[in-house]
Amino acid sequence: MGDLPSHDAILAELERLVPKVEQAIAGAVSTHDLDQVHATYLGRQDGAITKLRKSIGQVADIPTKKLLGAAINEKWNALEEAFRTRTELLHADEERSRIAGEWIDLTIPEEPLSRGTLHPITEVLNAIRQVFGSLGYRFVEGPEVEYDRYNFTFVNMPPDHPSRDTQDTYFIDDTRLLRTQTSSVQVRAMRVYGAPMSAIVIGRCFRRDNDATHAPIFYQAEGICIDTDISLADLKGTLLYFMQSFFGTDRKIRLRPHHFPFTEPSFEIDISCMRCNGSGCSLCRKSGWIEVLGSGMIHPTVLENGGIDPSRYRGFAFGVGLERMAMLKYNIQHIRHLYENDIRFLTPRRDA
Ligand SMILES: [Zn+2]
Incomplete structure (x- = not known):
C-alpha cells in the first residue's frame, strides 16, 4: 500500500x-x-x-x-x-x-502636398498666350520637321541667301530640316487663313548653336498681323503692350533699324533696362537698353508667297526667343539652367 x-x-x-x-x-x-x-x-x-x-x-x-x-x-x-x-x-x-x-486621428492636419511650379519657359509661354489671346490673335502650329522652302525660301531666304549661313541648320535630307525659326509657319498660316489675319505660333526650333545664351533646341514665338491698313505704328503699339505686359508697365521700347530677309523695313526691339531703369548697368552693358526681339513689316515677297496680295495688304511680324525672355525676367545667367531640371532652380517662386 x-x-x-x-x-x-x-x-x-x-x-x-x-x-x-x-x-x-x-x-x-x-x-x-x-x-x-x-x-x-x-x-x-x-x-x-x-x-x-x-x-x-x-x-x-x-x-x-x-x-x-x-x-x-x-x-x-x-x-x-x-x-x-x-x-x-x-x-x-x-x-x-x-x-x-x-486608430487614425482624422483631425491631424496632413503634411502639405508640395505642388510643382511651372517651368520658366512654360510661364513665358503662358504669358505670351495671355497677351496675344487678349488681342485676338489666332494660335497656329507648324511641323518641327519642316521643308526647306517653308523654313527659308518662302520667307525670302532663297538657297544662295547669306542669311542661311547664320543659321546652322540640322538637315534631314535635301529638302527637309529641323526648323530653325518659327517663321516657317508664316507662309503656312497665310495660305490657310488668308488675309486679314493675326496669328501667333509658339514652338521649338533647332540650330547647331550652344553657348551661355543659345541652346540647340529653343523656343520661339512668332507673331504676324496682316490687314489693309497695318502700319509701323501698329507694330510699335503691339510690341509695347507685349513688353509692358511681360516686363512691367515702366518699360519703354525703341526700334533700332536692322536687317531680316523676311521683313522690310526691319527692326530690333530694345526695352529700357529693367534693372537700372535706363540709367546703365552691367545687365544692359551701360546702355540702358536691352535687345529682346526682332520685327518688321512683312516683306511683300513673303506676302506673295503666302498667296496674299501685297498691293492690298500689309502686315508686321516679330519673333522672340522664350529663353531670352525667361532669362531677362528671372535674371537667369546661363541658358543651360533652363534645361538641367535642377529642382533647386525650378522650385522657388521666381516672380514672387
Ligand atoms: Zn541696366
Missing part, C-alpha cells in the same frame, strides 16, 4: 501547486501566456492538477476519496474562475492596444 498516494500527500501536493498556479495566472501578460499556464496545470491530459485529481482513483478508502475529490474540485473551480477573470482582463487589454494601433 506504500506506493499508493496517501490522503496527506495529495493534499500537500495540492497546497503546493495552487499558489504556483495563482502566481502564474497573475504573471501572465497575454492570453497566449495564460493558455500555456492553463495547459500546464489544468490541461486535459498532462495538467499537474489534472494528474493529481486522477491519482485520487487509487485511494482505496471511499470516504477519503470523496473528501479529496471535494477538496480538489473546490480548488479547481476557484482556479478556473481565476483563469476566466484574468483572461477577460488580458483580452480587453489586447483589444485596446489593437484598436489603438489601428
